[in-house]
Amino acid sequence: MLGKNKSSASDMEARVKVGTILGDGAVFEGDFKAPEAVRIDGTVNGNCTCEKELIIGKNGHVKGNISAQHVIISGRVDGDIAAQGKLELLSTGKLVGNISARSLVIDEDASFDGRCTMTAAQADGPVKKSGSQPEEAGAVDKK
Secondary structure, three states, X not given: OOOOOOOOHHHHHHHOOEEEEEOOOOEXXXXXXXXXXXXXXXXXXXXXXXXXXXXXXXXXXXXXXEEEOEXXXXXXXXXXXXXXXXXXXXXXXXXXXXXEEEEEEEOOOOEEEOOEEEEEOOOOOOOEEOOOOOOOOOOOOOO
């Protein structure tokens, strides 16, 4: 493609050193926590907390909430997601739940049913939510 210098999710998957893999057909019951990047090709019935990247493969399924630095979804998630960085929902991905992320990419043919809240990085601290309420159209400051 001309004029596009966009790194795909598969490029990111290739660059990420995955420390934990839950293989296709494996089922994990309970909350899951990992200090490194994780790839899920099986099923997790519980919440997932990952300090780095969380990659959900095409056959992966998470039934619970997710918290991670970056999230790539090719499979299915039934739960809310808090990504401190980027969340990518690829064309085969399905998400039923709410999103809180700094950056969001949703490919054509992906499925998303929920609400999205965008966050902004603060210069001197952790990621925080941006403005609480949108301003009304045409509102005038009367000072």
